[in-house]
Amino acid sequence: MSDGQFDTYITAVQKECPDVDSETIAAAFLKYQEDFKIPPQDSMRSIIRSLNSSKSVPSTRSSGSSSSKSRATKKVERLSELKADDKEIEIEVEIISHNLREQTIRGEQKQIAFGLLEDNPWAENGDKNRWEYKDWAPSPNLAPGSIVRLEGVSVNEYQGKMSLNINQSSRVVVIREGTRAVVAPGEAQDIATLPSDGYVCVVGRVISSREDQIHKKDGSGSIDIVRGRLADESGTIGFLSWESFEHEVGALLKIDGAQVRTFRDTPELNFGRTTKVELFHDKNFADTETLSVQTVLTISDLRDGSRDVDAVVQITEWAKRTFTRDGVEKYLWSGQIADPTGRCRMSAWEDLPIDENNLPITVRLKGVRVRAWQGIPDITVDNADQVEILETSPWDEDIDFSTQTVEVVLNELATGASRVGVSTEAIVVSIREDSGFIQRCTECRRVLRDGHCATHDANAGNTDVRMRLVIDDGLASMSLLINKEGSLDLLAMTEDDLSTEISSNGQSDFVQTLRSKMLGRNIRASGRTIVDEQGGMMLADSAELVEEDAEMKATEIRAQWGVN
Amino acid sequence: MQASPRAKRQPAWHMLASEFRDATLNEKGSGEFDPSFVITKLGAKVNRVIVAGLLERLEIRETANGSTMYQGQLRDPSGQHYFSVGDYASESMRELTVALTEKIEAGEPELILMVAKARWYQTEEGAVYTSLRPEEACIIDGKTYANWITRACQGTIDRMNAFSASLELEPTQQAYASSDSIPANLVDGLVTSRNHYGEIDLEQYKLNVMQALDIAEGKMANATTAVPTLNLSAADEDEGGSEGSDLEECALSIIRQLDQGDGVDFDAVLSNANARGFSRQDSEAMLDELSERGVIHEPRFGWFKIVE
Numbered sequence: 001m002s003d004g005q006f007d008t009y010i011t012a013v014q015k016e017c018p019d020v021d022s023e024t025i026a027a028a029f030l031k032y033q034e035d036f037k038i039p040p041q042d043s044m045r046s047i048i049r050s051l052n053s054s055k056s057v058p059s060t061r062s063s064g065s066s067s068s069k070s071r072a073t074k075k076v077e078r079l080s081e082l083k084a085d086d087k088e089i090e091i092e093v094e095i096i097s098h099n100l101r102e103q104t105i106r107g108e109q110k111q112i113a114f115g116l117l118e119d120n121p122w123a124e125n126g127d128k129n130r131w132e133y134k135d136w137a138p139s140p141n142l143a144p145g146s147i148v149r150l151e152g153v154s155v156n157e158y159q160g161k162m163s164l165n166i167n168q169s170s171r172v173v174v175i176r177e178g179t180r181a182v183v184a185p186g187e188a189q190d191i192a193t194l195p196s197d198g199y200v201c202v203v204g205r206v207i208s209s210r211e212d213q214i215h216k217k218d219g220s221g222s223i224d225i226v227r228g229r230l231a232d233e234s235g236t237i238g239f240l241s242w243e244s245f246e247h248e249v250g251a252l253l254k255i256d257g258a259q260v261r262t263f264r265d266t267p268e269l270n271f272g273r274t275t276k277v278e279l280f281h282d283k284n285f286a287d288t289e290t291l292s293v294q295t296v297l298t299i300s301d302l303r304d305g306s307r308d309v310d311a312v313v314q315i316t317e318w319a320k321r322t323f324t325r326d327g328v329e330k331y332l333w334s335g336q337i338a339d340p341t342g343r344c345r346m347s348a349w350e351d352l353p354i355d356e357n358n359l360p361i362t363v364r365l366k367g368v369r370v371r372a373w374q375g376i377p378d379i380t381v382d383n384a385d386q387v388e389i390l391e392t393s394p395w396d397e398d399i400d401f402s403t404q405t406v407e408v409v410l411n412e413l414a415t416g417a418s419r420v421g422v423s424t425e426a427i428v429v430s431i432r433e434d435s436g437f438i439q440r441c442t443e444c445r446r447v448l449r450d451g452h453c454a455t456h457d458a459n460a461g462n463t464d465v466r467m468r469l470v471i472d473d474g475l476a477s478m479s480l481l482i483n484k485e486g487s488l489d490l491l492a493m494t495e496d497d498l499s500t501e502i503s504s505n506g507q508s509d510f511v512q513t514l515r516s517k518m519l520g521r522n523i524r525a526s527g528r529t530i531v532d533e534q535g536g537m538m539l540a541d542s543a544e545l546v547e548e549d550a551e552m553k554a555t556e557i558r559a560q561w562g563v564n
Numbered sequence: 565m566q567a568s569p570r571a572k573r574q575p576a577w578h579m580l581a582s583e584f585r586d587a588t589l590n591e592k593g594s595g596e597f598d599p600s601f602v603i604t605k606l607g608a609k610v611n612r613v614i615v616a617g618l619l620e621r622l623e624i625r626e627t628a629n630g631s632t633m634y635q636g637q638l639r640d641p642s643g644q645h646y647f648s649v650g651d652y653a654s655e656s657m658r659e660l661t662v663a664l665t666e667k668i669e670a671g672e673p674e675l676i677l678m679v680a681k682a683r684w685y686q687t688e689e690g691a692v693y694t695s696l697r698p699e700e701a702c703i704i705d706g707k708t709y710a711n712w713i714t715r716a717c718q719g720t721i722d723r724m725n726a727f728s729a730s731l732e733l734e735p736t737q738q739a740y741a742s743s744d745s746i747p748a749n750l751v752d753g754l755v756t757s758r759n760h761y762g763e764i765d766l767e768q769y770k771l772n773v774m775q776a777l778d779i780a781e782g783k784m785a786n787a788t789t790a791v792p793t794l795n796l797s798a799a800d801e802d803e804g805g806s807e808g809s810d811l812e813e814c815a816l817s818i819i820r821q822l823d824q825g826d827g828v829d830f831d832a833v834l835s836n837a838n839a840r841g842f843s844r845q846d847s848e849a850m851l852d853e854l855s856e857r858g859v860i861h862e863p864r865f866g867w868f869k870i871v872e
Contacts (some may be wrong), residue, residue, distance in 0.1 A: 038807075079655065099736055099738075100735065100759065101734065111759075145750075177594070227661070263572075353606075364725065381791060421754065427576070427578075427614065429576050429612075429614065429679045430699070430700055431700065432678065433654070435654060470573065472573055472575050472576050472750075473575070474576070474577065474719070475575055475749055476575055476579070477572075477573045477574075477575050477576070508655065508656050508659060511656060512660060515700060515702035516702040516703055517838075519677055519679065519701075519702045519704075520616065520677040520679070520702075520704070520708065520712055521616055521708065521711070522711075535572050536574060548711050548714075548778045550566060550707065550710030550711045550713065550714050551710070551780065551781050551782055553711070553714040553780070554631075554710070554713070554714050554717070554777045554780035555781055556778050556783040557714060557717055557718055557721065557777060558781075561721050561773075
C-alpha cells in the first residue's frame with residue numbers, strides 16, 4: 001500500500017531501530033501522513049522515538065548481526081600508529097570541530113558530519129596530531145570539545161592524506177562532555193574574542209609597558225614584573241609578564257601560550273615561562289597611534305578592574321575628604337563625573353588643580369584605573385599628572401550631564417557594565433508579591449524579613465514603599481526596583497491612598513490589581529543599573545507605562561512586512 | 565530566596581498559539597539548573613512566553629495523587645494554548661485560577677494575558693504535545709490584547725524572515741551567526757529547528773499573522789473565519805458546540821492514530837485526551853456518545869475502534 005514512497009525514510013528509521021520490520025514502519029508513516037497530514041520528514045523522529053521507547057534500545061549503533069562476525073580490534077593511542085588500510089580501530093580522541101552537511105550518495109540525500117579530531121586528548125600541552133574525520137551517520141555524541149572513545153572506525157587514505165571514517169557500525173562513547181573552547185594552537189585569536197580564562201595565542205602591538213613590582217603579602221620580598229597593554233584591531237587587553245619582557249611600545253608580537261586570567265570583570269594576559277613571545281612581521285598591522293585610540297573609553301565602557309584607561313570626562317562635583325587610617329589622617333578627593341554616555345564617580349589620591357566653585361570642567365584622563373563600589377564604576381587617579389584640564393570640551397557646552405539620562409536598550413544594559421543615569425523601555429513580565437510597603441533596617445536600609453535584618457537582627461524598621469518587577473525585551477531580562485517616589489507616581493497614589501487600599505483589599509489583591517494594569521505592557525524606567533553574575537538590576541527613581549496605539553502599529557507592521 | 569547556582573532568567577517570547585502548538589522538539593541541558601526549551605519550527609528556543617487570548621475552558625481535574633490541578637485553554641487568533649495550574653504554582657496564580665474557574669462556570673469568558681513556562685509532553689505512543697504553566701496572569705481589556713497581538717505578530721514576522729534567510733544558508737551555527745538577516749537569539753534555535761523539522765510551510769503562519777493584524781486593526785470582518793476573540797458574546801454562544809466537536813475530533817483522532825488493528829484501550833484514549841486538556845469524565849461521556857451514534861464500536865470490552 002505504501003508503493004515504496006517511504007523507502008528512503010524506512011531505511012533511515014531502520015538504522016535506528018534495526019529490529020523493526022519495514023511494513024510496521026511504513027504503516028506508521030502512512031498513518032501520520034493520512035490521518036495527521038504530517039509528511040514523513042516530520043513524522044520520522046516521532047516514529048523512531050515511539051519504536052525505541054517501546055523496547056529501550058541502547059543508543060549505540062552496534063547491532064546484533066554485525067557483532068557475530070566481529071574482527072579483531074586494533075587499539076591505538078596515537079594517530080601516527082595507524083596505517084592506511086587499518087580497520088576496526090579503537091582510539092580516544094578530542095573532537096575539535098564538528099559540522100553537518102547534506103550529501104547526495106547514490107542518488108540519496110544523506111546527512112553526514114565531518115570535522116577535525118585530535119589524538120592524545122588527556123595531555124594538557126603534549127604533542128598532538130590532528131586528522132579529519134567523517135561520520136557517515138552523524139552521532140549525537142560528537143560535539144566540539146568533547147573527548148570520545150571511537151570503536152570500530154577505519155582509516156581512509158585519499159591522495160596520500162589520511163583521515164578517519166566513523167562508520168554506521170562504529171560506536172561513539174563520550175568520556176568527557178565538550179566544555180573547553182577549542183582553538184587551533186598557534187592560530188592567533190582576536191583580542192576582543194578571547195575567552196575569560198585559558199591558554200591563548202594572540203598577535204598584537206604593545207601600546208604600553210612599564211616595570212612594576214609585586215610585594216608578597218607575607219613580606220618575604222617582591223617580584224619584578226612588567227605590566228602593559230597589547231592591542232589589535234579588535235580591541236586591547238592588559239598583560240602581566242612574570243618573565244623579563246624587553247619589547248618596547250610599538251613592537252608587534254606573536255604570543256603563544258599566554259594564559260588569560262580574569263581579575264574582577266577584566267581579563268588579563270599572563271606571560272610565564274612556557275609562553276612563547278616572538279616578533280611578528282605584518283606590514284599591514286595597524287600602527288600604535290591607531291590602536292591607542294581604543295584605550296579611550298566612555299563611561300558606559302568602564303568595567304571594574306579596568307586599567308590603562310584613557311577618557312575625556314566632565315567633572316560636575318568635586319570635594320576633599322578626610323579619613324583616618326592606622327591613626328594617620330589622610331586625604332582623598334572625590335566627586336561626580338559625566339560624559340555623553342552616562343555618569344560615575346572619580347577619586348584622586350593627589351590634589352588636582354580643580355576649583356570646586358568653578359564646575360563643571362572638562363578633563364582628559366590618561367592611564368587611570370577603575371574600581372567599582374556597589375556596582376558604580378569609580379575612576380581612580382593615582383597621580384596628578386594623569387589628569388589634564390582641557391580649555392574646551394568636545395561636546396556642546398550647554399549639556400548638563402549631571403542630570404541627563406541616556407536611553408539604552410535593555411539587552412545592552414543587562415549584558416554591559418553597571419551604569420548610572422540610564423533609561424530603558426521593556427515589557428513587564430512579572431510583578432513580585434512584595435511590591436508595596438516594606439520595612440527597612442534602621443541601620444543598613446536592607447529590607448527586613450519577618451522583622452529581622454540579616455546583619456542587625458530584629459529591629460522595628462522604617463516603612464518604605466517600593467515596587468519590584470521584572471522587565472524583558474525578548475532578548476534579556478532585568479529586575480526593576482522602583483523607589484518610593486517613582487512607585488507612587490506610577491500608581492498615581494499618595495502613600496495614604498496606598499495604605500488604605502492595601503489594608504482594605506489585602507496585599508495579594510493589590511498585587512493582582514497591579515498585574516492587570518501592568519503585566520505584558522511596555523514600561524519606561526530611569527535610574528541606575530547594577531550588573532553582576534546573578535544578572536542585572538535597575539534601581540529606578542521614575543517609571544511610566546508607555547501608551548501604544550495597536551491599530552496604528554498593526555497597520556505599520558503590515559506595511560513593513562509587505563505581504564498582503 | 566534564590567538558589568545561588570542558578571542560570572539567568574530566560575527572556576519571554578511573544579508568540580501566537582499556532583507556532584507554539586506546532587513545536588515537537590525540546591532541549592534540556594544536563595545540569596540541574598539548566599533551563600529546558602521547546603524549539604519551534606521558526607527557530608525560537610522557548611523557555612518562557614507571553615501569550616494572551618480568550619479563556620475558553622478552565623476546569624479542575626482529579627489527579628492520581630490527590631493534588632489539585634486545573635487545566636485550561638486559551639484561544640488567540642491562530643489557535644489554542646493548553647495550560648495547567650497545579651499546587652506548584654504561586655499562591656496568587658492559584659487564587660486567580662479559582663476566581664477564573666468560577667467566571668467560566670458562570671459563563672463569563674475573559675481575555676487573559678499570561679507569562680508562562682513552556683512545557684513539553686510525550687505520550688507513550690510518541691506523540692509530542694506542548695503546553696504552558698503560567699507563572700503570572702491577569703485579566704486584560706481589548707486594548708491590551710490588541711497591543712499584545714501586534715507584538716506577537718511582529719515577533720512571528722521577524723522569525724519568519726530569519727527562517728527564510730536561513731534557507732539560503734548551510735544549516736550550521738557558523739553560517740547563521742555570520743548572517744546579517746538572522747538575529748543572534750535565533751541562531752541556535754534555527755540550526756536545531758532546520759535539522760529537525762526539515763522543510764516547513766510558512767503559509768499557515770502568514771495567514772495567522774494577517775488575521776491577527778486584522779483583529780488588532782479592528783477589521784473584524786476581514787478576520788475571515790469566526791475567531792472568537794474580541795467578540796465575547798458570540799464566542800460564548802458557540803462555546804458548548806465547539807467544545808463538544810473539539811473533543812469528538814480529538815477522541816476520534818486518538819483512536820485512529822493508536823489503533824494497531826485491535827482497537828485502542830479505554831485508558832489510552834482517556835489519557836491522551838487528557839493530555840490535550842479534556843477531562844476523563846468528558847472523554848468517557850464522549851466515548852459513550854460515539855458508541856451510541858455508531859461512529860465507534862467496542863470489539864472487545866474496553867477496546868474501541870472506528871466503524872469503517
